[in-house]
Amino acid sequence: MRIDVVTIFPEYLEPLNISLVGKARARGQLDVHVHDLRDWTYDVHRTVDDSPYGGGPGMVMKPEPWGEALDAVIGKGPAGEVPTLVVPTPSGRPFTQELAQELAGRPWLTFTPARYEGIDRRVIEEAATRMPVVEASIGDYVLAGGEVAVLVMVEAIARLLPGVLGNAESHRDDSFAPGAMADLLEGPVYTKPAEWRGRTVPDVLLSGNHGRIARWRREQAFARTLANRPDLVARWQYGAFDKKEREA
Ligand code: ADE
Structure with missing residues (x-):
């Protein structure tokens, strides 16, 4: 470009x-x-x-x-x-x-x-x-x-141009990206160490259960969107999340 x-x-x-x-x-x-x-x-x-x-x-x-x-x-x-x-x-x-x-x-x-x-x-x-x-x-x-x-x-x-981001998947679930997560803000993220200043990473993320992890992420995304962007809530379409659930 x-x-x-x-x-x-x-x-x-x-x-x-x-x-x-x-x-x-x-x-x-x-x-x-x-x-x-x-x-x-x-x-x-x-x-x-x-x-x-x-x-x-x-x-x-x-x-x-x-x-x-x-x-x-x-x-x-x-x-x-x-x-x-x-x-x-x-x-x-x-x-x-x-x-x-x-x-x-x-x-x-x-x-x-x-x-x-x-x-x-x-x-x-x-x-x-x-x-x-x-x-x-x-x-x-x-x-x-x-x-x-x-x-x-x-x-x-x-960052949307082909090959610009290292991982082509990394903008798929972005807040506001079109698709299953459209109109949902991204939830919180964590990395190592598992405990830092007395704070631990949510257990579910260490569970290895991808279905549970996907559901938890979606719940977090809902909660964050409700709290920070009630204007987006009006645009939620149940079908999109239903599809994501079936894939999870
Ligand atoms: N120039 C000044 N304010 C602006 C805005 N909010 N968006 C784009 N261009 C601008």
Whole structure:
């Protein structure tokens, strides 16, 4: 997968060089290019923002640098291909595991993290005439800019790419993964030693009885979901858990 990011803070994206995403890049599974939006400004101050039409607080990102940046980025891909444009914004559709999965299936993504009050709307509208556009929010809070949202989304997407995670099974039971455990949070996990600071690991996990272990994990997942995410409970479908039980 190819990923382009256009930003006024390229250094904000440096974490893409480390850990899971960094290794995926080193292995050639991810081809990441970070661009400085100010490379497409021509005044001495390298201006990217201006005051909003209609008044109001804050500044709006000017359309010209973004338009030229997107023209240039599109030109860098395979001839005739266009990326999916991912615009991080608190007014976007929720970035969920499902959306991560959908985006992980695309060969080329371009992210446009904004600062200030956002990007002149015409940039998004014009881009949408040339490429698929997804405006995405990583949660109901407002960040100082979209760069951190890009880090979040790229990491969630990268770990779904074939071969990126060591163990292909390891995202199967993730909280929010589609399938039998959909809409259930993952329960608690334990490793050695069996006793630590007077606290022991639940006996069932040492029992070797895989049916009991699967049932216990499901109960823990239910309890955790009820406590932490009652909104998800409304989406529970008995059939999915019934199927899991039969497999266990
Ligand atoms: N930019 C600022 N806040 C954001 C959010 N919650 N999600 C995505 N992009 C953002």
